[in-house]
Amino acid sequence: MKTTATALLALTAFSALSTAGAQARISAQSIIVNPSAPDLNVSVRVDRDATGSQNPAYRIGDGIIIRASVNRDAYVYLFNLDPSGAVDQILPNRLGGDNFVKAGTTRAFPAPGDGFTYTVDGPAGQSKVLALASVSPLNLGELSAFKTQQDSFATVNASTQAGLAQALSIVVNPLPQNSWVSDTAFYTVAAVNPVTTGSLFVGTNVSATVLLNGQPLGGSNATYGNLRSGTYPVRVQARGYRDYAGSVTIRSGAVTTLNVDLVPQFRAPVPMPRPVPTPPVTPSGTGGTVLDFLGNLLGAVTGLPMQDPARSAYDQKLGDLEGQGYAIQQSVSTASGFQGVLVKGASSVTVTVDRGADRTVRVNVSETTTYQY
Template sequence: MNKRMTCGLALGVALTGAAFAQPRISAQSIIVNPTPADLTVRVRVDRDPSGTGVPNYRAGENVTISTTVNQDAYVYLFSVDPSGDVTQILPNRLGGENFVKANTTAVFPPAGSAFRFTVDGEAGLNKVLALASTTPLDLSQLSTFRSSQDQFATVAAKGQQEFAQALSIVVNPVPQNNWVTDTAFFNVTAQTPVQTGSVFVGTNVPNATVYLNNQRLGGANVTYSGIRPGTYPVRVQAPGARDYTTTVTVRAGGTTNVNADFPLAVTPQEPGNVVLDLFRNLLGAFTGVQLQDPARSAYDQKVADLQRQGYALQNTRQTSGGYVGTLTRNGSTATLTVTRGANRTLNVQVTENTQYRY
């Protein structure tokens, strides 16, 4: 397990004496004293105070390690990651004492410290070994600080088997009733990529502003990406118009379209030219003296607006009341309807149907 620290403290315990039976290598505890000792040590990670489980952490999360001894002792902490890399957590160069008083619990990192012990390795089972000794241990043949910048010492042994054998050499000169070990386990889970979706908001007027979930996104006729899946309120503001409001459902990996159509205002500029201004505001350009049908002008204007948004015109048909067209873009089909109303008015409506595969 790779680790990141942003400041430090340590824990500790050591050994002395002559050796008898060889320490036993154990899959559960890595290395076990073959002789019962009065000294005991317990090591735990913060998500499993009982020490009997295997809690999960995600890469980037912080881990707190605690250790308790029943006698004054020096505690040495090591971590073994899923690839077999071994790191000496305590002692380290971040400061603090690795001497623990009897019947007290030492925490790493300690409360109020300016650094954190952070999971930053591959997914899989990690082990934390606590080795306690009533006298200090000589770790010079086991671990070294490779540079002056290293906060933690690197253990030369790789994998649990080599590490256990190296520890056996370290504790060999120490009387067997003066040292003991314990191991805690935790699992690092793989990061699950966050799936996001996109929203395209189109309008038929300039200078509109889009709000999603009451957060300002920016202008209209833009695709906004990186949105978490879910259903959100949408509000579109346009100068001089009532806000357009709706809801939108964002789906992972897809783009949801929102068409905010505002009524097209007609403001006569000169008395006597009301009809001409109406045609101009509806893109009612005329050739020579032949004026185009205002309904067709409005239809052509809206088609051009939708084409700028990426739609492709499929067909157009004239109806008794105006014009109807079908446009498509990706998996969406939009129907544009322009109808003549009372008092020389036009109604422009866009409806859209989007099909999603699941």
């Protein structure tokens, strides 16, 4: 019984020792790995890789969001390792709350509403995010510390991937094998391309259209950006003004200014037409009766009809206007007389002759002039 008890005690002690004495494995790919197969699982992803199987690229200055999830309640610690070997502790920090993550949930760092962002910094190259999850809080006092009360992020004492792995192995080696696990996300920091574009401001004294390198750019008195650097032909146009043609040099990262005073086009003055006199109208009344009597008498003696007074007045008026330089454009007979249209330059005259009662004739002359401005 005693032997049995002793053997049982020894077995228990050996079991406890083997559970607490698992050595973390340092990995060139994943930094640090639990060599056992714990039932605790952690997953870490960057926002441009939802699967965790890619290596997305970020440019210096881009924002980045890191997401972590666990299958059991756990405390999650996040570290960023940049291409130079510098190590940053992302979580825990003093800005984004605690690092406790509930089972079956995913936490984003930073989360919406945190009021801060993570920004990718240089140098260019391969970067990694290490997530270390533990069922109990870890003592990172030897690895990192908040040096002042104002620090939002802890300063990590370790540098390089090997230094981080060695420091973390000291922290996790005393823990039970089933109590911690790690995962690694990868992303590439791409170099920022040099600025190769500039801007152009074109100012004019009137509203105009700007053409750069033969292509419409837009209206004047505006700034246009994202233009590839170089020297290009430029033309500025406005209706009623002479075109401006020249060249302009766009410089990278700078605003080039071009001010143009457009000159009005020359236009010959339009001559003003002379007033057209209106002939007197034959009065109605007894005069018409006398004309009728004389016309009838002349027709009876000679056997020839007297000429239509309306036609005579119409022909006389057309002749007067032709003498002033007008040209007949249209001449028609109407039910009550005649109508003609004459033109000269920008002016047009309409002559209307109508027969009235008692052999009276009404002559109307109207003038229309078109001015160019």
